[in-house]
Structures are given as structure tokens and as C-alpha cells.
Amino acid sequence: MLKKQGFYFKNIKSLFWVPIVLLFILIPVVIGTLYNTMAEQEAAALQQMLRIFQQVIPLFSTWWLVFILREYIDGDGAEILYTYEGVYRSKLGLVLFTLACYLALLAFDYAFLSVLYAKWTSIIWVDYVKMGVVCLFFTGLTYLVMYLLRSTIAGMVCSILYYFAISLSGQMSNPFISVYFDYGGGQTGFVSPMDLKTRYIPVLFLAAALFALAYIRERQYRIH
Amino acid sequence: MIGAQRLTKKFGKKQVLQELSFSFGEGIYGLVGPNGAGKTTFLRCLIGVYPPTAGRVLYNGAPVGRKNDVTRHLGYLPQKFGIYPELTVWEAMEYLCVIKGVPKAARKKQIEQKLEQVNLLARRDSRVGALSGGMVRRLGLAGALVGDSPLLILDEPTAGLDPEERMRFKNIIRSLGGERTVILSTHIMEDVEALCQQIVIVNQGRVIAAGSPKEIASLADGMTYEIPEGETVPEKAVVSKITEHDGQRFCRVVTTAPCSGTPVLPTVEDGYIGAVEGIVHVEKTGLLL
Numbered sequence: 001m002l003k004k005q006g007f008y009f010k011n012i013k014s015l016f017w018v019p020i021v022l023l024f025i026l027i028p029v030v031i032g033t034l035y036n037t038m039a040e041q042e043a044a045a046l047q048q049m050l051r052i053f054q055q056v057i058p059l060f061s062t063w064w065l066v067f068i069l070r071e072y073i074d075g076d077g078a079e080i081l082y083t084y085e086g087v088y089r090s091k092l093g094l095v096l097f098t099l100a101c102y103l104a105l106l107a108f109d110y111a112f113l114s115v116l117y118a119k120w121t122s123i124i125w126v127d128y129v130k131m132g133v134v135c136l137f138f139t140g141l142t143y144l145v146m147y148l149l150r151s152t153i154a155g156m157v158c159s160i161l162y163y164f165a166i167s168l169s170g171q172m173s174n175p176f177i178s179v180y181f182d183y184g185g186g187q188t189g190f191v192s193p194m195d196l197k198t199r200y201i202p203v204l205f206l207a208a209a210l211f212a213l214a215y216i217r218e219r220q221y222r223i224h
Numbered sequence: 225m226i227g228a229q230r231l232t233k234k235f236g237k238k239q240v241l242q243e244l245s246f247s248f249g250e251g252i253y254g255l256v257g258p259n260g261a262g263k264t265t266f267l268r269c270l271i272g273v274y275p276p277t278a279g280r281v282l283y284n285g286a287p288v289g290r291k292n293d294v295t296r297h298l299g300y301l302p303q304k305f306g307i308y309p310e311l312t313v314w315e316a317m318e319y320l321c322v323i324k325g326v327p328k329a330a331r332k333k334q335i336e337q338k339l340e341q342v343n344l345l346a347r348r349d350s351r352v353g354a355l356s357g358g359m360v361r362r363l364g365l366a367g368a369l370v371g372d373s374p375l376l377i378l379d380e381p382t383a384g385l386d387p388e389e390r391m392r393f394k395n396i397i398r399s400l401g402g403e404r405t406v407i408l409s410t411h412i413m414e415d416v417e418a419l420c421q422q423i424v425i426v427n428q429g430r431v432i433a434a435g436s437p438k439e440i441a442s443l444a445d446g447m448t449y450e451i452p453e454g455e456t457v458p459e460k461a462v463v464s465k466i467t468e469h470d471g472q473r474f475c476r477v478v479t480t481a482p483c484s485g486t487p488v489l490p491t492v493e494d495g496y497i498g499a500v501e502g503i504v505h506v507e508k509t510g511l512l513l
Contacts, residue, residue, distance in 0.1 A: 004319065007308065007319045010308075010311060010315070011308035011311055013310045076304060076306020077306040077307040079273075079304060080300065080301075080302055080305055081323075082273065083273055083302070084320075084323045085323055087272045087273060087295055088293055223273060
């Protein structure tokens with residue numbers, strides 16, 4: 001089974017490395033820079049870092065998914081791949097696999113944060129859970145839009161548009177339309193376990209609904 | 225082995241297949257028909273890619289579905305074939321082996337054999353994206369052959385192949401013996417005539433005739449003539465070909481109208497043209513199945 005997954009990642013060639021560069025180079029550099037420049041203000045530095053995380057991490061959570069499914073939805077291989085793999089089988093497993101890989105690698109960044117800010121460990125890992133839920137939402141949204149509009153790029157663009165619409169309209173802290181937790185504007189402090197229950201359980205249900213709709217849409221999908 | 229019973233397929237208001245019924249047993253079948261006749265839609269319904277609007281498809285006597293999945297026993301080359309362009313030819317074949325369920329122990333030998341058959345073994349380390357259109361088509365054929373599936377469906381298999389590769393393809397198909405069903409959907413009557421034991425003519429979503437190449441040719445018995453180019457062609461005649469011999473060019477026509485041309489023995493192409501153009505009333509010939 002892993003051989004097949006290996007082929008998926010091999011086919012996206014250099015695009016495979018984009019999330020890797022983000023998670024293992026850019027984010028650690030940001031963490032290190034803020035740690036050094038704001039050494040006296042641990043809470044503020046950590047909040048800043050987590051705000052940066054929430055800006056970029058969810059957007060890249062669908063990167064691998066979009067480029068792997070490109071061949072199934074937009075590519076010349078759509079018919080042959082659909083015939084052998086799509087008629088009675090869903091891509092849901094692959095969708096969850098790519099997300100799981102991304103979240104597993106993301107855990108290294110949170111582990112790095114835990115090492116630097118040892119007394120804030122529990123808060124950091126609560127934020128990791130929150131981030132996982134937000135990434136699940138974005139993945140579900142992308143999965144649905146890809147099969148709804150029969151376009152992998154539309155799926156990616158939809159997620160980006162959502163982010164910019166929320167961000168530029170200043171609605172990051174609006175609990176009714178935003179899946180984010182805005183550290184700077186409406187909210188203060190860090191995500192607490194209570195916030196997970198009150199704020200992010202509904203987001204989890206929303207993500208599950210998106211996945212369910214996407215799955216149904218995928219089963220209705222037919223090649224042209 | 226596989227067949228359709230009163231198969232109907234609509235896309236919105238457009239009806240593409242109209243109560244099409246036909247069964248394919250062992251042997252090599254040619255599926256022919258004009259553009260838009262419904263050949264590709266028919267094939268896709270057979271293998272389960274399209275669910276029928278009405279009617280059903282049977283595979284080995286049972287309705288096609290999740291519990292009777294045709295694709296597990298299928299080698300398929302679609303009209304438009306492509307596969308991960310960044311993989312090498314060998315890796316693409318490995319991938320197809322994995323998704324077709326070819327046992328791990330048999331993969332290396334199978335891949336080598338099939339690539340050798342389509343003359344791509346020397347390009348095993350080339351990226352799929354770097355191959356020419358004809359080579360990609362040959363890769364698709366190798367992918368369809370791998371696993372030695374009992375059902376082989378090839379949609380326009382020789383499109384984009386040069387004459388030498390077309391000959392190689394014909395030799396490959398001829399060598400497929402035994403208890404296998406091979407369905408070739410093609411416009412090239414020459415290939416059909418050379419390879420197929422049965423020819424199935426589809427037009428406007430229905431099978432209008434089916435028979436051996438000799439039987440299909442006989443549809444135009446007594447209706448095929450050669451008229452020197454430049455002479456008047458009868459009104460209700462269809463020109464099937466322009467030929468040249470003895471230094472002169474001739475129009476080969478199929479017609480039921482009186483004709484001053486020289487009667488000639490009909491070919492499969494003449495029978496096909498006659499059936500599709502409605503010149504031949506196939507019901508009368510008993511070849512409608």
C-alpha cells in the first residue's frame with residue numbers, strides 16, 4: 001500500500017517539498033527569530049508565533065492533496081485511474097492520509113515550541129489540537145469544492161479566498177463565520193481546553209459535514 | 225462473458241444508448257460505428273464507469289456491481305490515456321500492477337514482458353511526460369495487457385501509432401488466444417477486418433448489425449459498384465472509397481439504385497457503410513441481434 005503512496009508523492013516532484021520547506025525551514029526560522037528577539041516576553045512571543053501559525057499552516061494543509069488528486073480530476077489519467085480505483089472506491093482514505101502526514105510533520109514544530117517554552121507545554125499542545133481541527137475544516141472544504149467544480153485548482157483557490165475574505169474583512173474573531181481564533185483582535189490569551197469545547201467542537205462537526213458532502217459528491221462523480 | 229440487456233443511458237435529456245442489447249463471449253470483437261454512435265458510452269457502461277439509466281449489464285451471468293466488479297478482471301485502454309507524467313515508464317507500469325492487483329511476485333516479469341511486446345522496454349527509465357503521443361499509447365496498451373485479464377477493452381487502440389506499431393499491435397492482439405474476450409472499438413476497418421472474429425456495428429445508440437467480417441461484407445452483396453471517377457454517381461449511393469488501378473481512379477459506391485458501374489465483391493467496409501447509411505436493411509439479413 002505504501003508503494004502506491006510513494007508514487008503519488010513522487011509524481012508531484014518538486015511541489016512535494018513546499019510544505020516540507022514551510023514546516024522544517026521557514027517556521028523553525030520564525031520561531032528561532034522570535035524566541036531570540038522577544039526573549040523577555042515569553043507570552044507575547046508565543047502568542048505571536050501561534051498567530052503566524054494560524055495564518056499559514058491551514059492554507060498549506062491541502063497542498064499535497066490538491067496536487068495528488070490533480071491526475072484523478074483534471075489530468076489525462078483521470079479515466080484509467082477512475083476505472084481501476086474510483087468506480088467502487090473513494091479517495092477519502094487518501095485525503096485523510098495526506099492530512100495525517102501533514103499534521104504528523106507539524107507536530108515537530110509544536111514539539112520545538114514545547115522545548116523552547118517548556119512551562120507553556122500544555123497550552124502549546126491544546127493549540128496543536130485546535131490547528132488540527134482547522135486543517136480538517138480546510139481539507140474538507142477543498143475536497144468538496146474539487147469534486148463539486150471538477151477542478152483541483154478551484155479547491156485550492158476556494159480555501160485561499162476564504163482565508164483572505166475573513167482576514168481582510170477583519171472578521172477573524174467572528175465566531176459565526178471564522179474558524180480561526182484571533183489572538184490580536186477579538187480574543188486575548190491562548191486557546192484553552194474550554195475554547196476547544198465551545199468553539200472548536202462545532203468546527204469539527206462542520207468539517208465532518210464537509211467531508212460527508214464531499215464523499216457523496218465524489219461518489220456521484222463521473223468522468224466525461 | 226459480458227453483455228448488456230436493454231441498456232439505456234441518458235445524459236440529461238440526451239439519450240445516448242437506446243435499449244442496446246448484446247453479449248460478448250470469448251473471442252475478438254470489433255465495435256464500430258460513426259462518431260457519436262455511443263461506442264465509448266457503451267463500453268463505459270459495460271465496465272461500470274457509467275451507471276445505466278435503464279437496463280443492466282451482466283458479467284459472467286450476474287449484474288455488474290460492487291460484488292461483481294468487472295474492473296478486477298479488466299484490461300482497459302481508454303480513448304484518452306495518460307498517467308502520472310513524472311513517473312518513469314517502469315514505475316507507471318508498477319503502479320498499474322498495484323491498482324490492478326497483480327501479485328507482487330509476478331510484477332517484474334509481467335512488466336518486462338508487456339513492455340517488450342509494445343517495444344518500450346528500452347524506454348523503461350524515461351519519464352512518461354517525455355514520451356511521444358504514440359509511445360504513451362503503447363504504454364497504455366502495455367498497461368491494459370499486464371495482469372493477463374480475461375476481459376480486454378481497447379478504445380481506439382491504434383490512434384497515433386505509426387504503421388509499424390500498428391502492425392505490432394495487430395500481432396499482439398492475434399497472439400491473445402484462449403478464453404479471453406477482447407473488444408476493440410475503432411474506426412479503422414482494416415484493423416477490424418484483420419483481427420476480429422465478430423464485428424458489432426453501433427449507430428444512434430443501438431446495435432444495428434453483428435456478424436463475422438464475411439457476413440458484414442455480405443450486407444452489401446449485389447449493391448457494390450466501381451464507377452470511373454468523373455462519371456455520375458447514382459443519387460442514393462454512398463461512396464465508400466476512392467480506388468486506383470490500371471492507371472485510373474474509381475469511386476467505390478454502395479447503392480440499391482440501378483447503377484451503370486462495374487459490380488464488385490463487397491468488403492467489410494462496404495457492408496459497414498451500407499448498414500450505417502441505411503442503404504442496407506439489416507433486419508432483412510437476419511444479422512440484427
